[in-house]
Amino acid sequence: MSVTVTLMHVAREAGVSPSTVSRILNGTANVTPDKRERVEAVIHRLNFTPNVQAQALANGRSFSVGVLTQNISSPFYGETLAGIERGLEGSSYHPLVVSGHWHAEQEQQALDLLMRRRVDALIVLGGVIEDAALQNVAARVPLVAVGRDVGGLSERCVLIDNRAGIRDVVRHLAELGHRDVAFIAGLESQHDAVERREGFEAAMQECGLALRSELMRAGDYTEGSGERATEELLSLGRPFTALVCANDQMALGARLALYRRGVRVPQDVSLTGFDDLFSSRYTTPPLTTVHQAVNELGELAAQTVLRLLAGEQPRMIPYIPRLIVRESTGPAPLSPATGGH
Amino acid sequence: MSVTVTLMHVAREAGVSPSTVSRILNGTANVTPDKRERVEAVIHRLNFTPNVQAQALANGRSFSVGVLTQNISSPFYGETLAGIERGLEGSSYHPLVVSGHWHAEQEQQALDLLMRRRVDALIVLGGVIEDAALQNVAARVPLVAVGRDVGGLSERCVLIDNRAGIRDVVRHLAELGHRDVAFIAGLESQHDAVERREGFEAAMQECGLALRSELMRAGDYTEGSGERATEELLSLGRPFTALVCANDQMALGARLALYRRGVRVPQDVSLTGFDDLFSSRYTTPPLTTVHQAVNELGELAAQTVLRLLAGEQPRMIPYIPRLIVRESTGPAPLSPATGGH
DNA sequence: CTTCCGCTTGACAGCGCTTTCAGAAGCGTC
DNA sequence: GACGCTTCTGAAAGCGCTGTCAAGCGGAAG
Numbered sequence: 001m002s003v004t005v006t007l008m009h010v011a012r013e014a015g016v017s018p019s020t021v022s023r024i025l026n027g028t029a030n031v032t033p034d035k036r037e038r039v040e041a042v043i044h045r046l047n048f049t050p051n052v053q054a055q056a057l058a059n060g061r062s063f064s065v066g067v068l069t070q071n072i073s074s075p076f077y078g079e080t081l082a083g084i085e086r087g088l089e090g091s092s093y094h095p096l097v098v099s100g101h102w103h104a105e106q107e108q109q110a111l112d113l114l115m116r117r118r119v120d121a122l123i124v125l126g127g128v129i130e131d132a133a134l135q136n137v138a139a140r141v142p143l144v145a146v147g148r149d150v151g152g153l154s155e156r157c158v159l160i161d162n163r164a165g166i167r168d169v170v171r172h173l174a175e176l177g178h179r180d181v182a183f184i185a186g187l188e189s190q191h192d193a194v195e196r197r198e199g200f201e202a203a204m205q206e207c208g209l210a211l212r213s214e215l216m217r218a219g220d221y222t223e224g225s226g227e228r229a230t231e232e233l234l235s236l237g238r239p240f241t242a243l244v245c246a247n248d249q250m251a252l253g254a255r256l257a258l259y260r261r262g263v264r265v266p267q268d269v270s271l272t273g274f275d276d277l278f279s280s281r282y283t284t285p286p287l288t289t290v291h292q293a294v295n296e297l298g299e300l301a302a303q304t305v306l307r308l309l310a311g312e313q314p315r316m317i318p319y320i321p322r323l324i325v326r327e328s329t330g331p332a333p334l335s336p337a338t339g340g341h
Numbered sequence: 342m343s344v345t346v347t348l349m350h351v352a353r354e355a356g357v358s359p360s361t362v363s364r365i366l367n368g369t370a371n372v373t374p375d376k377r378e379r380v381e382a383v384i385h386r387l388n389f390t391p392n393v394q395a396q397a398l399a400n401g402r403s404f405s406v407g408v409l410t411q412n413i414s415s416p417f418y419g420e421t422l423a424g425i426e427r428g429l430e431g432s433s434y435h436p437l438v439v440s441g442h443w444h445a446e447q448e449q450q451a452l453d454l455l456m457r458r459r460v461d462a463l464i465v466l467g468g469v470i471e472d473a474a475l476q477n478v479a480a481r482v483p484l485v486a487v488g489r490d491v492g493g494l495s496e497r498c499v500l501i502d503n504r505a506g507i508r509d510v511v512r513h514l515a516e517l518g519h520r521d522v523a524f525i526a527g528l529e530s531q532h533d534a535v536e537r538r539e540g541f542e543a544a545m546q547e548c549g550l551a552l553r554s555e556l557m558r559a560g561d562y563t564e565g566s567g568e569r570a571t572e573e574l575l576s577l578g579r580p581f582t583a584l585v586c587a588n589d590q591m592a593l594g595a596r597l598a599l600y601r602r603g604v605r606v607p608q609d610v611s612l613t614g615f616d617d618l619f620s621s622r623y624t625t626p627p628l629t630t631v632h633q634a635v636n637e638l639g640e641l642a643a644q645t646v647l648r649l650l651a652g653e654q655p656r657m658i659p660y661i662p663r664l665i666v667r668e669s670t671g672p673a674p675l676s677p678a679t680g681g682h
Numbered sequence: 683c684t685t686c687c688g689c690t691t692g693a694c695a696g697c698g699c700t701t702t703c704a705g706a707a708g709c710g711t712c
Numbered sequence: 713g714a715c716g717c718t719t720c721t722g723a724a725a726g727c728g729c730t731g732t733c734a735a736g737c738g739g740a741a742g
Contacts (some may be wrong), residue, residue, distance in 0.1 A: 004481075006728055017692045022730060030690065052458045053394040053403060054728035057697045062394060073423035073636075075416060075620075082414035085440060094454065097438055099426060113435065117393045140345075223623050252623045259625045279416075282564050282593045284600045284625040295414075347698055358722045363700055371720065395698035398727045685742075692735085700727085707720075712713105 005046045014042040025050055056118065065305055066114030066122045066141075067097045068107060075249070075277045076294060080125055080146065083298020091306050093120065102190070104129045111137055121305045124148065128189055142308035144301045148191055158301050158316055162192050162274075163199030165290035165321035169244055169272050170203035172288070172323060177332035178242040178270060182215040184229045184254065186246045193221070196246045196274060215240055219250045226250025230257035241269060241332045248273035248280045248289055255283060255328075266330035276324055285327035292321055346387045355383040366391060397459065406646055407455030407463045407482075408438045409448060416590070416618045417635060421466055421487065424639020432647055434461065443531070445470045452478055462646045465489065469530050483649035487642050489532055497649075499642050499657055503533050503615075504540030506631035506662035510585055510613050511544035513629070513664060518673035519583040519611060523556040525570045525595065527587045534562070537587045537615060556581055560591045567591025571598035582610060582673045589614035589621045589630055596624060596669075607671035617665055626668035633662055 007025075011018040016035055023029045024039050031039075042048075056062040067084060069077045084095055096119055100107030107129040114122060121142040124134060131151040137143060138153055145157040173181055183200050186193025197216075204211045217232060219225030226245055233240065234257065243258075245251035251273030258265055265271050265285060273280060273289035280287040297319060307314040348366075352359040357376055364370045365380050372380075383389075397403040408425060410418045425436055437460055441448030448470040455463065456478065463484045465475060472492040478484060479494055486498045514522055524541050527534025538557075545552045558573060560566030567586055574581065575598065584599075586592035592614030599606055606612050606626060614621060614630035621628040638660060648655040 004728095008728075018729075019692060019694095019731080020690090023691090026730080028731080032690070035691090049453065049457050051398070051728055053397040054697090055730075056394040057392070057398055057699090058728075058730040060697075060730095071423070072413075072426060073416075073419040073619075075414075075419070078414040078416070078419040082412070082440075085413060094439075098435075099423075112390065116390050223620070227623075252620065255625055256623050256627065278414075279564070279593065279620060282568075282597050284596055286597065345698095349698075359699075360701080360722060360724095361720090364721090367700085369700085373720070376721090392698055395727090396700075398729090399698075399700040401700095401727075683742105685740100687740080688738095690735105690737080693733090695730105695732085697730085698727105700725105702725085703723090705720105705722085707718100709716100709718080711715085711717100 004051075005048045007048070007050065010039065010042050010046060010048050013046065014039045061120055062118045063092050064094050064096045064117065064119050065302070066111075066117070066119035067095050067125065068100055068110050068114065068122065068127060069097055069125045070100050070102050070127060072097065072099050075279060076247075076275055077125055079278065079294040080298035080301075083295040083300075084123060084302045085298075086295075087299035087302025088306070093306065093309070095123075095302075100127050100129070102126075102128055108133055115140065121309055123301050123305060124150075126190070126192070142305060144304050144308070146297055146301050155316060156304075158297055158304070158319065160192075160292055160297070160319045160321050162195035162321075163202065165274060165292075165323070166196050166199035166244070166246075167203040167206070168321075168323040169274070169288075169290060170200060170207055170209070172325060172329065173242045173244070173270060173272070174207040174209060176242075176270065176329060179209055179332070180212075180215070180240040181209060181242045181244060182217070182233050182240040184217045184219050184226055184233075184243070184245045184250050186219060186221045186250075188218070190221070193246055200244060200246075219246070219253075221247050221249055223249050223253035223256075226253025227257045228253075230254040234258070234261050234263070238263065238269070242272070242329070243269055244272050246274055248275045248277045248287060251280075251287055251289070251328075252283060255287075265328050268333060270329040270332075272329060281326070283328070288326045288329040289324055290321045291324045293319065345392075346389045348389070348391065351380065351383050351387060351389050354387065355380045402461055403459045404433050405435050405437045405458065405460050406643070407452075407458070407460035408436050408466065409441055409451050409455065409463065409468060410438055410466045411441050411443050411468060413438065413440050416620060417588075417616055418466060420619065420635040421639035421642075424636040424641075425464060425643045426639075427636075428640035428643025429647070434647065434650070436464075436643075441468050441470070443467075443469055449474060456481065462650055464642050464646060465491075467531070467533070483646060485642050485645050485649070487638055496657060497645075499638055499645070499660065501533075501633055501638070501660045501662050503536035503662075504543065506615060506633075506664070507537050507540035507585070507587075508544040508547070509662075509664040510615070510629075510631060511541060511548055511550070513666065513670065514583045514585070514611060514613070515548040515550060517583075517611065517670060520550055520673070521553075521556070521581040522550060522583045522585060523574050523581040524558070525567055525574075525584070525586045525591050526557065526559045527562045527591075528559070531562070534587055541585060541587075553580075560587070560594075562588050562590055564590050564594035564597075567594025568598045569594075571595040575599075575602050575604070579604070579610070583613070583670070584610055585613050587615055589616045589618045589628060592621075592628055592630070592669075593624060596628075606669050609674060611670040611673070613670060622667070624669070629667045629670040630665055631662045632665045634660065 011021045098110035124145045134150045185197040217229035219229045276289045276291040352362045439451035465486045467488045526538040558570035560570045617630045617632035
């Protein structure tokens with residue numbers, strides 16, 4: 001392994017001062033064409049790559065944007081990350097991703113790590129860490145939150161209207177004639193899960209449909225939890241004709257449980273999700289769900305961060321989710337299977 | 342925004358030299374307990390976080406491991422990343438992820454970026470960039486490749502036996518009595534896609550099954566391409582009883598196309614994938630596929646990198662994929678639907 | 683021909699940290 | 713009490729780059 005070549009080497013080799021090389025590298029000032037060419041030739045010949053750490057140290061900017069996500073492999077956060085990546089493309093900033101796994105302690109460690117790395121800005125995706133910790137960090141670097149309302153930083157939060165999304169789902173089902181609607185919620189510790197549950201309850205009332213506690217189950221946003229919750233619901237003898245899940249992943253689990261019991265979707269039971277993951281277009285049947293444009297949310301967050309870094313004061317537009325009707329919902333069966341116990 | 346506090350501030354405040362603070366931070370040398378306590382108190386009080394860039398510059402290690410992935414939002418790479426993250430946990434190293442999007446030029450840019458950031462090591466996931474570029478980089482930092490055999494660096498490549506995986510699939514289908522087996526391949530530019538196609542052809546021959554070119558289609562590993570290829574195959578009048586897809590995502594697309602045509606899985610057509618994505622347990626019906634343990638592969642890669650960084654010379658064990666039989670495959674129909682054109 | 687202006691360029695002082703080197707204690711021993 | 717040894721600690725020299733400052737240069741203006 002050869003010694004890494006530094007800007008100084010380039011300067012010597014090209015017979016100019018380090019300052020000049022730096023200026024050529026950053027376009028900070030004019031340099032006579034012949035010197036520039038000479039230096040560029042040397043850079044190329046020596047395969048010189050500037051040391052970002054040194055640059056960061058010297059000019060106080062690391063050109064990286066910290067991203068606190070929860071679970072890098074979840075389809076939901078994965079798409080958001082891709083959006084952030086795309087939003088940052090073309091700028092000289094780069095994302096630095098750390099996972100918090102929905103665990104306050106890990107989230108705090110992740111934040112520490114990002115601060116240590118002196119990120120120039122921060123994007124926070126969900127999470128359960130207290131607002132105070134985020135406010136603390138926001139005092140040091142520009143911060144944008146996605147899918148979570150941080151007290152005192154609301155104008156920096158990209159939010160979606162969970163209640164409106166679920167309301168659309170319930171209305172859609174009501175229009176199809178469903179009266180017995182089951183619901184699988186997410187964890188009460190997650191902000192949006194609470195909003196979706198409350199939204200469901202409100203919408204049911206609004207549509208004049210009875211809210212039956214035995215038809216309300218809690219999962220944790222994973223496929224497995226959706227499957228288990230659905231099995232419990234089915235063990236009641238299927239006293240429902242529609243099943244609303246608080247996210248697509250649980251709907252996927254629910255779908256499997258229904259399949260195992262030979263319950264047809266949507267002929268026997270209509271099934272809905274929330275998020276519109278990419279793969280939800282490909283479930284059997286394709287899932288009726290609420291589109292979140294996770295991708296665009298990520299991109300929007302990234303662009304907002306860039307604006308903040310450029311010294312602008314961008315305003316956030318609340319994101320309105322959109323109901324996507326596919327084939328997993330249909331008219332309520334004429335003779336609804338009544339509870340069998 | 343307050344001025345960031347530096348090690349120097351801490352030193353002054355605690356009445357010791359910067360060297361001492363550094364030593365306490367890194368445990369580099371003994372320090373008398375009272376000084377240590379004093380310094381630690383100040384660190385805490387001032388909320389001091391060491392600047393990683395400066396540390397990196399001073400001691401020549403950035404404590405970050407570059408990861409060249411292809412598509413951060415793909416379920417396949419997402420799980421690998423999670424594995425890498427987990428494998429690096431506990432060490433002081435941290436992953437720095439960049440996407441190449443299966444595009445040689447972007448991959449090269451990603452590599453440049455990582456070298457600029459002076460990553461201490463590199464993990465490469467797939468990709469289409471030439472071996473030479475990777476060898477070039479490997480001369481500078483330890484490199485581990487996953488799912489790709491880099492010439493001259495084979496001992497640093499975590500590989501899976503694609504041919505063996507597909508062979509198991511074909512044998513499984515043959516045992517179930519299928520004789521007319523269709524295949525949807527990936528792009529010829531991707532190494533593993535080629536291996537899977539070749540593996541399929543070899544396995545068909547080995548099982549004494551006829552290889553019919555009209556039943557061989559090419560996709561690009563996306564759901565949409567699987568769907569389109571399946572539609573084409575179905576337009577032939579369904580002269581096949583089993584459909585082998587080169588990855589799970591295409592199988593998902595295929596599943597939708599079959600659903601649309603009212604073809605039952607597995608009663609009319611048996612369907613298989615490759616990769617065993619987490620969500621493949623939850624398709625309707627659950628997908629028979631080849632398990633890749635993407636997660637563990639990532640973790641293994643990370644651990645290997647750590648070993649390399651510690652100066653050891655770890656040996657790679659080739660990974661043997663495993664057939665997972667679920668419910669999307671079944672006996673060949675008694676009276677196979679013959680080609681209808 | 684001198685003066686002034688604008689542009690290019692190099693010297694140099696950091697950025698925040700680590701690490702070597704050598705001095706200062708502290709301790710045991712003769 | 714002096715000597716040598718081991719620890720602990722501070723001064724100082726970088727790590728690779730940027731940005732300020734002032735010098736040097738050529739040409740335009742007087």
